[in-house]
Amino acid sequence: MGSGYLWIKAFHIVFVASWFAGLFYLPRIFVNLALVPGDSHAERERLLLMARKLLRFTTLLAVPALVLGLVLWLGYGVGLGPGSGWMHVKLALVLLALAYHHACGRLLGRFERLGNRHGDRWYRVFNEVTVLLFAAIVVLVVVKPF
Numbered sequence: 001m002g003s004g005y006l007w008i009k010a011f012h013i014v015f016v017a018s019w020f021a022g023l024f025y026l027p028r029i030f031v032n033l034a035l036v037p038g039d040s041h042a043e044r045e046r047l048l049l050m051a052r053k054l055l056r057f058t059t060l061l062a063v064p065a066l067v068l069g070l071v072l073w074l075g076y077g078v079g080l081g082p083g084s085g086w087m088h089v090k091l092a093l094v095l096l097a098l099a100y101h102h103a104c105g106r107l108l109g110r111f112e113r114l115g116n117r118h119g120d121r122w123y124r125v126f127n128e129v130t131v132l133l134f135a136a137i138v139v140l141v142v143v144k145p146f
């Protein structure tokens with residue numbers, strides 16, 4: 001495949017790890033926001049500012065992660081053709097990760113409008129979804145089980 005392929009794959013991994021670091025941490029902020037007492041405006045504003053900045057940064061990191069993945073897939077043809085079941089399932093899970101990212105934006109919007117509907121326990125469970133997604137995607141692409 002040549003070193004170019006390996007450089008692209010290396011940066012693909014760097015950016016997907018960074019993207020998911022944001023998706024791991026953002027729901028933690030939501031857990032804290034759900035626990036903020038109604039009259040603690042300063043604390044709430046501080047957490048909202050953190051969440052807004054983190055969401056913006058996480059969105060910026062998702063772009064090169066996905067573009068480099070598409071270059072590996074469509075540019076170099078890895079995961080194209082027979083025996084690429086792993087890639088199809090991986091892409092389905094990546095779409096789920098994008099939907100999760102989008103949901104984080106919606107949930108932050110609700111917090112900003114004082115319209116949050118969930119307690120901290122719900123956000124703790126919500127937070128675990130990213131761990132399962134990340135583990136499943138990495139196993140699929142490294143082990144290529146089917």
Ligand code: HEM
Nearest residue numbers: 009013016066069070072073078079094134137138141142
């Ligand atoms: C549009 C989305 C994506 C596409 C098209 C894509 C495509 C690919 C391709 C073709 C490879 C090379 C596989 C190989 O050399 O054997 C790869 C490697 C990898 N991808 Fe993705 N990927 C995407 C998103 C992701 C995401 C979201 C994650 C993690 C959460 C991820 C994690 C990895 C890892 C860890 C590798 C290295 C595997 C290895 O070296 O064995 N990818 N990706």
